[in-house]
Amino acid sequence: MIILLKLLIGIIVTLIVIWLTILNVSENKRKLINLCGYLLIFGGLIGIGFIPDNDYEDGTYCAEIHYYNPETETESKYFLPVFVKGGKLVKLQWSNDGWLDESHFKAPNISDGTATFTSDSGYEYKVELLNSKSKCN
Incomplete structure (x- = not known):
């Protein structure tokens, strides 16, 4: 308003x-x-969104990730590096060198530091960027 x-x-x-x-x-x-x-x-x-307002530059950020599998009702929390490009979350990097990227989910807007999405496997993710251009410990 x-x-x-x-x-x-x-x-x-x-x-x-x-x-x-x-x-x-x-x-x-x-x-x-x-x-x-x-x-x-x-x-x-x-x-009102005619001009994008990306608070986060392209790059790697540490994020708190909440994972939920509705089939098994399993919940987990991770602190992982994520990649942001053009105000969108494009990749999560797992600690075992695996990753989850746009081939498994539609890149959500994360320009305000938070995003939610569902992967192609049906798993639900809530992502919150914690700090800029930093690796997770």
Whole structure:
């Protein structure tokens, strides 16, 4: 809701700039008001998803992973390296040198640091990034 409000304010400010241009207000004031309008519109567009807002750069992160097998009702928790690309979780690296990647699940959005997905085997995963560009201990 706040994002839409910012977008609306940005549009209103832009309309005011057009109106001030018609009234021949000084160039400096017009530029300042115009800049504020564009900043508000840009902030609103990021907030509603037109412009991606990836807080995590591409790379390896340590993550807490909650695993659940609904068939056996088995639950486990792991701390493993994961790979992020374009704001999506693309790979989990197991400690035995195995991995789980996009060939086994649809890469979920993890730009806010958390993601959930179900693998092609039906296992459910909840992933939370713990720290950036660091290996798990």
